[in-house]
Amino acid sequence: MNAPAPLSCPRCSAPVEGPGLQSCPRCQRRFALYVGAALDPSLSVSPIGPKLQVKSPGLFLMRYGVLDERGIAEGNLDPIIGRLPIDTQGVAWHDIASIAVHRAPAWADLIVAMLIPLPIALGLGVLAIEAPFAAVFAAIFAAFAGLLIWRGHGVQACRARIIGRYRTIDVRFDRPFWRRQQFHDELVRRAGGSPGPMP
Ligand SMILES: [Zn+2]
Numbered sequence: 001m002n003a004p005a006p007l008s009c010p011r012c013s014a015p016v017e018g019p020g021l022q023s024c025p026r027c028q029r030r031f032a033l034y035v036g037a038a039l040d041p042s043l044s045v046s047p048i049g050p051k052l053q054v055k056s057p058g059l060f061l062m063r064y065g066v067l068d069e070r071g072i073a074e075g076n077l078d079p080i081i082g083r084l085p086i087d088t089q090g091v092a093w094h095d096i097a098s099i100a101v102h103r104a105p106a107w108a109d110l111i112v113a114m115l116i117p118l119p120i121a122l123g124l125g126v127l128a129i130e131a132p133f134a135a136v137f138a139a140i141f142a143a144f145a146g147l148l149i150w151r152g153h154g155v156q157a158c159r160a161r162i163i164g165r166y167r168t169i170d171v172r173f174d175r176p177f178w179r180r181q182q183f184h185d186e187l188v189r190r191a192g193g194s195p196g197p198m199p
Helices: 107-115 116-126 133-156 177-190
Strands: 019-025 030-035 052-057 062-067 072-078 089-092 096-104 157-166 168-174
Touching: 019 062, 052 168, 052 177, 062 177, 072 168, 089 157, 089 168, 096 177, 107 116, 107 133, 116 133, 157 177
Parallel strands: none
Antiparallel strands: 019 030, 030 096, 052 062, 062 072, 072 089, 096 157, 157 168
8 A cells, every 4th residue: 555645534544635623635635734853853743742642442452542751552452441542553753744634423322223222223113013012122223223323424434544655554533532632632732833723
């Protein structure tokens, strides 16, 4: 896979003219693009700040993202207690060429909704024609499916594509939701930029 250009859309990699909050000319995805010190040496990184960790559900394992003095990193958490990082890759603050923040459907939630509660709700709905009490359970499962779909498609996952000198990483920062804004602002600030609104 070719590395995407620092000034490009985080979804389709179409080249864009410069940083800022914008919509991709090709795929219409809205995103905020920031330049880092590896692209603009006049920026001064400020790595100091509290260590911030966020999580998001992957298909099989919880994924995590972390900001610390060294840079930004992401990886999977162990499957047993879901707290210990089992793999990590990161980009150091002064190696960041660009940061692109965007939102994307949370596919894991959507897939779970399609596979489990939705078919159960439909099955119970059919059963309710013969046995009316089944309608209560059908409604419960339908509500659960609706919640997952709302979470996956309505709220959407917050993602940041970090293009570094040596590698590109994709960090999701969904949970806890009250840390999203702080994670976003600290990421941009420590990389030397001034945070604008989240897309
Ligand atoms: Zn695009």
